[in-house]
Amino acid sequence: MAASLHAGPKLARGMIGQTREVIALCRKFCDEVVRPRALEIDKKLHEDPDYLDWDFVKKANDWGFYTMWLPKAMGGGGYNFSSLSYAMEEIGSVCLAMANLIGVHYLGFGTLTASGNMRIMQKLCRETVLGRKNGDPCLITLAITEPGAGTDVEEVDLVDKAKLGCFAKRVEGGYIVNGSKVFISNGHLSKWHMLITYTDLKKPSESAVMMSIPNGLKGFSFGRHEKKMGQRACPASELLFDDCFVPDEYVALDNRVKQKFSRSQKEMTQQMIDYVVSPSRAAVGAFGTGAARGAYEAAFKFASETVVDGELYVNHEWVQSWLAEMHKNVTLSRLVYTETNYANSLWGLYKDLHFEPMFSIMRRTPAFLSQKLFGSFLGKPGATEFMRERMFNDQSVCHQCRTSGLASAAKFTGTDYGVKNCQMALMLMGGAGVRQDRGAEKILRDAKLLQIYEGTNQLNRLNLFKCLIACGCKDACVFEEKEGGAA
Amino acid sequence: MKGKNEKELALLAKAGADFASKILAPNREESDNFPFGPLFTDALAQAFDLGFFHAALPEDMEGFGERLSPLCSLLENIAKDDASLAAIILSNAFAQNLLLEAGETELLKGIAAGAENYAGILIGSQVFCDPSETPPALYAKKDGNDWLLNGKSPYVVLGGLAKRVLVPALVEKKELAFFLAEVEPAGISVSEPVFSLGVHACPAYDLEFKNAKARFLGQPGKAGEIFASVAGRMHLAAASVLSGIMKGSVKEALDYAKKRFQGGKPIIRWSEMQMILGGMAQKSRISEMAVTEACRLFDSGDSRKGSACLAAFLHCAESAIEVTTDGIQALGGVGYMKDFGQEKRFRDAQHLTAVFGILPKKKLRYLQKAMLGE
Ligand SMILES: Cc1cc2nc3c(=O)[nH]c(=O)nc-3n(C[C@H](O)[C@H](O)[C@H](O)COP(=O)(O)OP(=O)(O)OC[C@H]3O[C@@H](n4cnc5c(N)ncnc54)[C@H](O)[C@@H]3O)c2cc1C
Numbered sequence: 001m002a003a004s005l006h007a008g009p010k011l012a013r014g015m016i017g018q019t020r021e022v023i024a025l026c027r028k029f030c031d032e033v034v035r036p037r038a039l040e041i042d043k044k045l046h047e048d049p050d051y052l053d054w055d056f057v058k059k060a061n062d063w064g065f066y067t068m069w070l071p072k073a074m075g076g077g078g079y080n081f082s083s084l085s086y087a088m089e090e091i092g093s094v095c096l097a098m099a100n101l102i103g104v105h106y107l108g109f110g111t112l113t114a115s116g117n118m119r120i121m122q123k124l125c126r127e128t129v130l131g132r133k134n135g136d137p138c139l140i141t142l143a144i145t146e147p148g149a150g151t152d153v154e155e156v157d158l159v160d161k162a163k164l165g166c167f168a169k170r171v172e173g174g175y176i177v178n179g180s181k182v183f184i185s186n187g188h189l190s191k192w193h194m195l196i197t198y199t200d201l202k203k204p205s206e207s208a209v210m211m212s213i214p215n216g217l218k219g220f221s222f223g224r225h226e227k228k229m230g231q232r233a234c235p236a237s238e239l240l241f242d243d244c245f246v247p248d249e250y251v252a253l254d255n256r257v258k259q260k261f262s263r264s265q266k267e268m269t270q271q272m273i274d275y276v277v278s279p280s281r282a283a284v285g286a287f288g289t290g291a292a293r294g295a296y297e298a299a300f301k302f303a304s305e306t307v308v309d310g311e312l313y314v315n316h317e318w319v320q321s322w323l324a325e326m327h328k329n330v331t332l333s334r335l336v337y338t339e340t341n342y343a344n345s346l347w348g349l350y351k352d353l354h355f356e357p358m359f360s361i362m363r364r365t366p367a368f369l370s371q372k373l374f375g376s377f378l379g380k381p382g383a384t385e386f387m388r389e390r391m392f393n394d395q396s397v398c399h400q401c402r403t404s405g406l407a408s409a410a411k412f413t414g415t416d417y418g419v420k421n422c423q424m425a426l427m428l429m430g431g432a433g434v435r436q437d438r439g440a441e442k443i444l445r446d447a448k449l450l451q452i453y454e455g456t457n458q459l460n461r462l463n464l465f466k467c468l469i470a471c472g473c474k475d476a477c478v479f480e481e482k483e484g485g486a487a
Numbered sequence: 488m489k490g491k492n493e494k495e496l497a498l499l500a501k502a503g504a505d506f507a508s509k510i511l512a513p514n515r516e517e518s519d520n521f522p523f524g525p526l527f528t529d530a531l532a533q534a535f536d537l538g539f540f541h542a543a544l545p546e547d548m549e550g551f552g553e554r555l556s557p558l559c560s561l562l563e564n565i566a567k568d569d570a571s572l573a574a575i576i577l578s579n580a581f582a583q584n585l586l587l588e589a590g591e592t593e594l595l596k597g598i599a600a601g602a603e604n605y606a607g608i609l610i611g612s613q614v615f616c617d618p619s620e621t622p623p624a625l626y627a628k629k630d631g632n633d634w635l636l637n638g639k640s641p642y643v644v645l646g647g648l649a650k651r652v653l654v655p656a657l658v659e660k661k662e663l664a665f666f667l668a669e670v671e672p673a674g675i676s677v678s679e680p681v682f683s684l685g686v687h688a689c690p691a692y693d694l695e696f697k698n699a700k701a702r703f704l705g706q707p708g709k710a711g712e713i714f715a716s717v718a719g720r721m722h723l724a725a726a727s728v729l730s731g732i733m734k735g736s737v738k739e740a741l742d743y744a745k746k747r748f749q750g751g752k753p754i755i756r757w758s759e760m761q762m763i764l765g766g767m768a769q770k771s772r773i774s775e776m777a778v779t780e781a782c783r784l785f786d787s788g789d790s791r792k793g794s795a796c797l798a799a800f801l802h803c804a805e806s807a808i809e810v811t812t813d814g815i816q817a818l819g820g821v822g823y824m825k826d827f828g829q830e831k832r833f834r835d836a837q838h839l840t841a842v843f844g845i846l847p848k849k850k851l852r853y854l855q856k857a858m859l860g861e
Binding site for chain 1: 516520523615616620621642681682683684685748749750751752756757758759760763808812815816819820822823824825826830833834837838840841842844845846847848851
């Protein structure tokens, strides 16, 4: 049954109003900040590929976008996490790179949340909130991809065969990390990096460690800043670790914790990955919806203002049909990410925060009181244990699969439609669409990335099969295709 | 370049392929950085010396004459590695063909014979932009024996690179005609290169004319016909560029998929990846076959040549968009980076398809002209 049917009756009151508020704020932000600079910054980054758009990050910080979706008890805005997807669609419809400059921060924070480590969560939230007050943005990244392993690290059934190079050695009081991570979004602009590495490169599925790495830690540095086709304002960075000692206080989750739970280490690693990617893939689906919408809007504007063969373009019947198709692509993409967010609210990362009475209590409690009441408890070891118990023991495998499978659907539906609409818009606009100053071509360059990160769309199709379809056939197995295949 | 027999045609194709792989491919990323880096003027000078910009000219102007297969195979071979130079040759061939179609053979002969460098042989134009579809904002008036142009011509390909530009203008504000003007010192101001989606090293410029002296081409009232006739055959040359881009994309994807390991084996061993690569290779092969067959029909003067050229173009354009999209995908994250050629091919294919005009409208025209005979 659709997640929305389950979620509808349980939906916390006030969530809709809050989401409306978020959308209105994003529209204002787009008008005042994003739209006036999106094309100019894209061009500037072609002139100077190493330019970092601190100005935008500072503005987003001032507007509260880096704290809005952090828990209220930790000093954040406490906005419902589903509304982040709507925000990403709004901002993404104008500039995907700038949406990414905001969205990736929550990918980093979501990763930390999936560790259940309340102490580090509280620390990073405090720094982000302080950064907002001081005008000194504190952003968080997620670093998992390696030069030799991209698709592999997103899937426990593949990772044991991966060519990994980033290794964490247990030493007294912490770990020593060596190796590198690549393509890390916002790397050069962030202060903290949620690093996923392994203590046994032969059995990574059972030896994953999550650490929070601050800038300036000895042995940690930034490498190259990639030259991308699009989303130029959002840097993709290389992170280098050279005998980098990471003290235990920065370790968010490792095997010492995982041993305490009933699931196997490997199952827990997959559960952790699913907790992270289920909301983040919904958000990338929302980026895709934004791209589809931006392209549709550009095409519609062009068709409404241009005369072709003596007739207003929008009055050619085939153009009407194309615009209808593009409109449908936007609507369907939005429906799938919305459905995924219902699943996340019911069974995923933020299930406890979204439902009555928790949501209403948190919403109504003034921020200072909320921090006072809950804040002191959250820093205690008991809070982390309680949180981990809820996360790792209270989620059924069935719920994990439904959420993860839907998230994959949201990801590849939204992003495929995003690219499709861009291509339709350019075909419809002819030569007018290719000029950078008209905006349409940039959406296409930006959108293509969406089919690649957060797991390629191919990996996501296989994940959907694994999560939602394979159970229908007792002999079905995934990622075990016989060597040689059809080649 | 005086060769006309099959052997010499094969040599031309090989010269194009060698030039692209040895001269263009190693500097592709740098050349594509234009206008934010230097233009690949050395490559243009060498291409001029090799006679690539003469290829579409009649035989007595050192070209390959009426036939389209030499031009197409040259373009396809170059576009495999870098579509920007192919787009320059194509754009120039379009303008040269407009001159021929307008009956200005002697004028063209003079240009070809007098050209001392690439700027001298290149002619800027709006290429596939149909002036009868979107009327120009450029006006021509008679001034004694001269014609003077006033107004604007947007997106003139090679406009700031070539010595001359060929543009449509409205005479007496209603009748369409083509004009040839020398860029200097004729009162034409040329914008910075327009920053656009693809083929960055084949730049376009917005031009503004203030009493710029120009030469009237052809006969009054014939501009629409001239354009339609040239566009008709040049669709095939455009198709060959797109076919070349596809070939390059397939090759790069295959090479990478053999080397890149995920899940303990080269990604080419996963059947989902094989499905992608197989689809790319099939679309590319059919496109190549469509170009070859249309060239054969065109060169033999077959009555179906017009529909063959347009059908080949439509097929290649749609396929190139799909193939180059998958071409990035096959490489994962690195496909999106400038380090490989895939992201450029994706932009170039999409760009060329769009600047050649509104694709769905071409499909309507195909039905009207080729199938319904309207
Ligand atoms: C701009 C950018 C930003 C990014 N941001 C981040 C970030 O912030 N943090 C982070 O950790 N990572 C990030 N990534 C990495 C991203 O998640 C990976 O690029 C992605 O997972 C694909 O991995 P890959 O690039 O190594 O491609 P590969 O895994 O090498 O894939 C190449 C091709 O092989 C296919 N393939 C691979 N395995 C299989 C299989 N088993 N079956 C079928 N097909 C297969 C893929 O679908 C793809 O088509 C980013 C990437 C980019 C490009």
